[in-house]
Amino acid sequence: EDQVTQSPEALRLQEGESSSLNCSYTVSGLRGLFWYRQDPGKGPEFLFTLYSAGEEKEKERLKATLTKKESFLHITAPKPEDSATYLCAVLSTSGTYKYIFGTGTRLKVLA
């Protein structure tokens, strides 16, 4: 069965303290892996799409990487405004074109 797991569940960082969020996946085949940011009471905001192992994408303080089993979202020198829930979603080759979501990582960056 296709599965996506995110860790940690919650993370508190001091401003400027870099860290990484993990998204591990077990799927029959990977079509794509997607990262989103969600603020309370809002819809998820698209961040990155990764399609193949070794691929990397960057945007401001965020960098997403992909291996054959997991993806990391690296946050460099975070600021309080980076506080949000970060969601990982996977598209599998199982035949359905629906996202398999992880449960998310709640990030809090303290000033």
Add this chain to the structure above:
Amino acid sequence: GAVVSQHPSRVICKSGTSVKIECRSLDFQATTMFWYRQFPKQSLMLMATSNEGSKATYEQGVEKDKFLINHASLTLSTLTVTSAHPEDSSFYICSARDLPDSEQFFGPGTRLTVL
């Protein structure tokens, strides 16, 4: 970037009434739209998938007669919650994509409260 809008952002209704939520892709053609429901501090739960011009495909456990979905054009999908009850109160979010392997773009969500 691609923009998806939802209307209304908040709605309060009485038990037994019906509520319609609109989802629009503003700058791209959405061949597929999705409707999700999200409970506090939980991830998104897919309710149904709709393709333009076709009947929606509902996830197991979602009542199709209660949650009516119409995807009449490449830019508009609607979700109608019929005979709403307090247990239908939730945060409803739509998303849209153009190609099967492409990313989904999410709307801002609709907070439904049924009294």
